[in-house]
Amino acid sequence: MNERELQQLTEHISQQFFGKAFRHQAVFNDRLKTTGGRYLLGTHNIELNRRYLEEHGREELIGIIKHELCHYHLHLEGKGYQHRDRDFKSLLKQVGAPRFCTPLKTVQNKRRAEKRHEYICTGCGRSFIRKRRFDTSRYVCGVCKGKLKWLRTTDSL
Structure with a gap:
């Protein structure tokens, strides 16, 4: 047409x-x-x-x-x-x-898979999942003020 x-x-x-x-x-x-x-x-x-x-x-x-x-x-x-x-x-x-x-x-x-970044606190052991990756030397855990460590990046829908 x-x-x-x-x-x-x-x-x-x-x-x-x-x-x-x-x-x-x-x-x-x-x-x-x-x-x-x-x-x-x-x-x-x-x-x-x-x-x-x-x-x-x-x-x-x-x-x-x-x-x-x-x-x-x-x-x-x-x-x-x-x-x-x-x-x-x-x-x-x-x-x-x-x-x-x-x-x-x-x-x-065609919907894109979104990346998720997983972090863990070395002090209290809490895990955090974020859409954006960030510099772990600049941020601390909001609960115990411990250091954060990047674990992995996963693809999810």
Whole structure:
């Protein structure tokens, strides 16, 4: 699907489900990583993640377009367009749009393993786990003021 087809699909969905015209642009934004789409308040444009079309199909993309059109139409009407607003939730139900999109499989697999650094106090024997490694000569144990010793670095999700 190209940008022109996406624009036509968005205009069609807007007319069919909302009974109102979509007068702005709907484009694919390949920089979107974890979200299906977003409505831009300043320009009133809608950006969509192309990977949802490739991974989950046309029906998922249509659901995302409906969701973003809910933001669009409510914002232009001056009603509550945010996720927490009653107007937004009721319009989602009315048009059959999902509140959240299905997570991408490719994003779940690319999640980086975080390193954890383990330290131990030579005085009281307490162990400390930290995300960042630090210079043990500059810091002491907060409990007994004993010296700290680095033990190991582990990878965890």
